[in-house]
Amino acid sequence: MPKIFIKNKKEAIEYIPDRDLLQLLLENDIFVDNPCNGKGLCGKCKIRLLEGNLPAISATEERLLKKEEISSGIRLSCLVVPQEDITIEILQKERKHEILTKGYIPEFDFHPAISKEIYEIEKPTLENQKAFEDALCNALGIEELDWQLLQKNEVTYGQITGVFHGEELIGIEAGDTTDTLYGMAIDIGTTTVVAALVNMKTGEELATASIINPQKRYGLDVLTRITYGLENPKDAKEKLQHAIVNAINQMIGELCSKAKIDRNNIYEIVVAANCTMMHFLLGIDATSIGKSPYAPAFVKAKNISAMDIGIKAAAATRLYCLPSVSAYIGADIVAGAYVCQLHKKEGNHLFIDIGTNGEIVLSSDGRLLSCSCAAGPALEGMNISSGMRAAEGAIEDVKISDDGIELKVIGNLEPIGICGSGILAAVKELLRIGLVKKDGGFIKKEKLEESDYRYDMLQLDGIKREFVLKKSPGELLITQGDVRQVQLAKGAILSGFYALLKQANIQMNQLHQVMIAGQFGAHLPAESLVGIGILPQEVEDKLVYVGNSSKTGAYMALMSTEVKKEIEELAKQMGYMELGASEGYERLFTRCLLFSN
Amino acid sequence: MSVSKEELIKRLSDGVVNMEEEDVIEVVNEYLEAGYPAFDAIMEGLVDGMNRASQLYEEEEYFVTDVLLCSDAMYEGLSVLRPHLPASEAEKVKPKGIIGVVEGDTHDIGKNLVKIMLETAGFDMVDLGRDVPLQSFVDKAKEENASFVCMSTLMTTTMGGMKTVVELLREAGIREQVKVVIGGGPISKKYADTIGADGYSPNAVEAVKLVKNLLDIA
Secondary structure, eight states: OOEEEETTOSSOEEOOTTSOHHHHHHHTTOOOOOTTSSSSOSOOOEEEEEESOOOOOOHHHHHHSOHHHHHTTEEEGGGOOOOSOEEEEEOOOOOOBOOOOOBOOOOOOOBOSEEEEEEEEOOOOSSOOOOHHHHHHHHHTOSOOOHHHHHHSOOOOEEEEEEEETTEEEEEEESOOTTOOEEEEEEEOSSEEEEEEEETTTTEEEEEEEEEOGGGGGOSSHHHHHHHHHHOTTTHHHHHHHHHHHHHHHHHHHHHHHHTOOGGGEEEEEEEEOHHHHHHHHTOOOGGGGSTTOOOSOOSOEEEEGGGGTOOSOTTOEEEEOOOSBTTBOHHHHHHHHHTTGGGOOSEEEEEEOSSEEEEEEEETTEEEEEEEEOOGGGGTOSSTTBOOSBTTEEEEEEEETTEEEEEEGGGOOOOEEOHHHHHHHHHHHHHTTSBOTTSOBOOGGGSOTTSTTGGGEEEETTEEEEEEEOSSSOEEEEHHHHHHHHHHHHHHHHHHHHHHHHTTOOGGGEEEEEEESTTGGGOOHHHHHHHTSSOGGGGGGEEEEESHHHHHHHHHHHBHHHHHHHHHHHHHOEEEOGGGSTTHHHHHHHHTSSOO | OOOOHHHHHHHHHHHHHTTOHHHHHHHHHHHHHTTOOHHHIIIIIIHHHHHHHHHHHHTTSSOHHHHHHHHHHHHHHHHHHGGGSOHHHHTOOOOEEEEEEBTTOOOOHHHHHHHHHHHHTTOEEEEOOSSBOHHHHHHHHHHHTOSEEEEEOSOGGGTHHHHHHHHHHHHTTOTTTSEEEEESTTOOHHHHHHHTOSEEOSSHHHHHHHHHHHTTOO
């Protein structure tokens, strides 16, 4: 069998030459960026061929790669099927991402579903050979014990601690263990997973951990992962579920060792996630979410045994999954709306989580109406020619003046790409200095005097105009196509915003507050959001940042049965509006594409 | 003072490029009152304007939505001019195409743009709309005796439908008679090749060139 050698890696990959290089690498746990999951679209799965031969370069590669890349041996791994021994270089590294773990939290009373109680169990004697079950039932005042509890727990006498989930006994521990009562709150995002270990006795958050969702190898966005399921009907559900469950188990391990506690003392895990991630977690078919009419398999809250899906904590650990509203208004948004207490607010409040999908919830005197806008991945740095996720080396802010271009780079490194907040800042600046017009087009270079400081910033690629963000070597550009992507994203979100207000018959000046939730929004200053017109000018001084409200909602549900009930009620009450089906939406969207309010 | 035919035609073309629906209607009426032939106003005025708009789109000067607004102006003018076409022109047979967004997907802006560009280029387009049941592409192609089928989707989850349509066309025994062209966000040349479609186009302007190429129309 031929082999693939990888620079700086000892072991070679032996392969059967029938699949593309990307698949071969991913199967062998070699990380290659692949936002479109090998469809020959995004042009990000670059590798460099060092030795050996690959099939001739395809037209698609010629279109997606720069000339100098091609001449230095760069290829797109999803478009080449190797046939012989080759040596390649992997170009990307898994980079450190910044993940938001904190957020605003309202006051509430602690009444977790899990509680512990101490009992005295009478030791048997020769004269009184009472069974352990009977002694325990006596002490607890119950009729009989679940046989599985007998199976899973040691027979122990004297002082014991009973672990309860509501009224139900779920565990028996020797001695007084009332001080060791832990739980976890998890937010599963399409991109990142955040978990907190909580002392349920005090409500204290002991430690947090965050990782990139390992399902990303099956595609970066929800639809690509659902498509992976369509293409691999046999085992996709299991693979997607294993990936996330393994990640949770890994985080449990990390958190327990950080806080120096035993994983057997974690009794409940509460999860908030978008609707698709919740399906994947429970191993439930998510296909229907990906197609019109977008009806999911389930939206209700689930309260199950964590062990049933392979989570390794205690035998009795409960898993509570928060409820969703619809395919595109998931439990993460329900949790966020609850954390912001939208259902109890007087006046008009808007909650918005900006990402690949922008979800918006409008509360008018506590009545809730939601919609979801397909903003596309541009705001996360994808679909952008020099785009990347917010990781080390990404430009996160741009300032342009007659002194030149000032770049702020994550980790203060040499810039290698631009992330979502960076692309927004750049477009905002281009609009401000007049290089990009309100309709999104670059101005013509002829219109600038050669002495103008902006003259050298604009260059032509054939007839297409582009902005030089960073000069060669390592040239970074903002193309007209990039500006269009931002325009589409902004149009999608802004039109959702207006459509909701119109549906609820509310004027812009009647809005009291706009709450920005989520990982991405937290990195967007008001001047960018309003400067680009993702949000209307009128709300600039009404913005409040609420952080990772999804995880906060999971935490609150973990700490209170009452909260769980209220969240379930909130999910039922929340209305949902399908934008595509609403009257005159296309016109509204068209108007919202303009870079002016 | 009467305005020359050329002057009016130029104003029609400009009206389309500048997305001025009302101007176009006004000029069309003036043109007809002066007794000039409707055919020239369509071809040299409206269609010329639309071609200029698509040129601007190709140069990235215009965006999808700009082109849609241009086409609004063109269609408004067309609806007034059409009844004035001589019967011979109105009944002229043009190559026919079926177009639609495949089942499961409701995103149709891109499809609309492709349809407009193809109509402007002189094709007779039958628009099945969005979320179109796959069998409908085949049935309509047969019924209309179409020479090509255009399909689009924005979602990876629904792109598999395109493959099914290619298979259904084959089963219906008309695969050889129709060219299949596909496009949309997740679609690529690679995908078109995989499912045995005749062509892929990354945008609406390319789609016109592609169809003309496949049908051997200069």
